[in-house]
């Protein structure tokens with residue numbers, strides 16, 4: 001419904017849809033992403049993806065949730081977390097508040113640490129008969145945090161924000177092997193730089209490819225969910 005990415009409709013434009021629209025909420029975080037990526041990396045990734053669906057006539061993209069649940073990144077300077085409980089409440093309240101203007105809400109999340117809040121919020125919203133759909137920006141075979149995957153995406157989205165002289169590999173074991181340590185002591189106990197993966201392998205070309213694939217996946221998911229919602233009476 002937006003004229004251009006990052007622009008918002010007026011209330012009259014939303015009202016004109018007569019409830020026949022989806023609210024898409026990008027969800028990020030403000031947490032350490034190694035010495036080479038800015039704290040708002042997840043939010044930028046979520047917004048870069050939702051920007052590409054903002055033109056769809058039945059989509060209203062909301063401003064991003066720029067804070068998430070980032071407790072696992074405590075101990076790194078700059079990380080700001082609102083925690084799982086507060087994030088859950090925020091998500092539920094936004095859905096309640098969108099109830100009268102949109103047919104449903106789609107959460108587009110670029111931070112894995114928000115998963116528990118999203119799961120709990122989705123259950124609560126559905127128990128109140130609100131329609132929510134959860135979509136996570138996941139890359140098959142991608143590394144865990146501030147590594148090749150996220151750095152490639154950022155090289156494509158905001159190349160000037162990537163500190164190339166600070167690129168260095170962190171822990172590169174499969175995340176499954178680090179889970180015990182991670183659960184016990186957070187990322188700080190596993191990687192002193194905060195990196196899980198190898199950002200030195202990142203390229204802008206790979207980032208553009210990943211972004212394109214994520215946008216295509218989200219567009220498909222939106223269309224399918226939209227069609228399904230329209231066939232189901234409230």
Ligand SMILES: [Zn+2]
Nearest residue numbers: 041042146150
């Ligand atoms: Zn991230």
